[in-house]
Amino acid sequence: MWVWWLFRPQPMPFVLRARGKVQGVVADGIAFSPKGDWLAALVLNFQRGQSTLTVQLWQVPQTQTNPKVFSVSQQVQPMVISIPRLGFSPDGRLLAVGYREQGLSKVTIFRVADGRRLQTITMGKWVLAPTVTFAPDGRLAVVHDFRLWFVRVDDGKKMPTNIQAKEIAFSPDGRWLAALLIDGSVSLYDANGRLVRQFRQPMQPFWAAAFSKDGQRLACLWRLLRMKLPIAPMRYGVSIWQASDWRLVRSTPLTPFYENLSPSAAFAPDLSMVALSEPDTSGWDGLWWRLEHFVVEKLMRRQHLSASPTQAVVRRLRDGKMVAKLPRFGRSARDFAFSPDGRYLAVLHLADTIALWERKGD
The missing domain is CATH 2.130.10.10 (YVTN repeat-like/Quinoprotein amine dehydrogenase)
Known part of the structure; x- marks a missing residue:
């Protein structure tokens, strides 16, 4: 239990x-x-x-x-x-x-x-x-x-x-x-x-x-x-x-x-939390990126310049604790905006998809 x-x-x-x-x-x-x-x-x-x-x-x-x-x-x-x-x-x-x-x-x-x-x-x-x-x-x-x-x-x-x-x-x-x-x-x-x-x-x-x-x-x-x-x-x-x-x-x-x-x-708006773009190597594109990273860094001995996939992560400001990891729609989460009342969070994915999330609690 x-x-x-x-x-x-x-x-x-x-x-x-x-x-x-x-x-x-x-x-x-x-x-x-x-x-x-x-x-x-x-x-x-x-x-x-x-x-x-x-x-x-x-x-x-x-x-x-x-x-x-x-x-x-x-x-x-x-x-x-x-x-x-x-x-x-x-x-x-x-x-x-x-x-x-x-x-x-x-x-x-x-x-x-x-x-x-x-x-x-x-x-x-x-x-x-x-x-x-x-x-x-x-x-x-x-x-x-x-x-x-x-x-x-x-x-x-x-x-x-x-x-x-x-x-x-x-x-x-x-x-x-x-x-x-x-x-x-x-x-x-x-x-x-x-x-x-x-x-x-x-x-x-x-x-x-x-x-x-x-x-x-x-x-x-x-x-x-x-x-x-x-x-x-x-x-x-x-x-x-x-x-x-x-x-x-x-x-x-x-x-x-x-x-x-x-x-x-x-x-x-109340400075209780912040939305950030953080690396996410789950999923097929994340697996491909890790494989690419291994080949370039370990086998070819070169610097891997390709950025990993990213997702929207919401963290609490008072201690940095993760509040939510939002599913991504595409390879990357590129930009964010909270509504003035803090009720909604808009997330821009890749270059053409916008997701609108409603905040229900902390």
């Missing part, structure tokens, strides 16, 4: 509500609207040497229905190093898309209700697509050339700041701005753009940040490399600060060390 108790099946805290294939290639970057009633994805299609970019929106949870489609660009830059980005305004009325077209970084703003294109702003030449985020007061924040700009929605006027960043996160009340820098540190600014704190962990660079929905905590994901040749294994962890005095509450490893980890993650 005690043996059964030790190995008894654990309840699954997520239930699959919908799964659908997209006509085209979904860029890494899916997002829920602020009310959680729409799920948006950027979709690329390649025809006759041209790359076209559209935004597709599905109603939640009936994602099998035909989506709304907004045309963004007919000559979008390939996404090898430049992945398009999108973001909703706080009231859900507007949707901004950052992308590259003919060597220029651009931002287009759509009205969600009817798909009308309101503005297209050219940010300038740069090798990466601009990151787009709406501030809580409705201003559009754009990261271009590792610098933060604010863009006025009504006339497209660009207002540069002195804040350096590659990604940003606003607190829900707009009081704080966390800026991720290319050196792996995080700078914290107040509403006036004044630098308040700088967070840095030696040998553990930060790569994702989010505030809790009550604005009381800031969480940052970090990675740690174990120096080992030819491939340095890596693990992910999280650091959490209390916003009242910016005291470090905890810094916890989340994953074991893996030889390859995908930089994809999404925090639950």
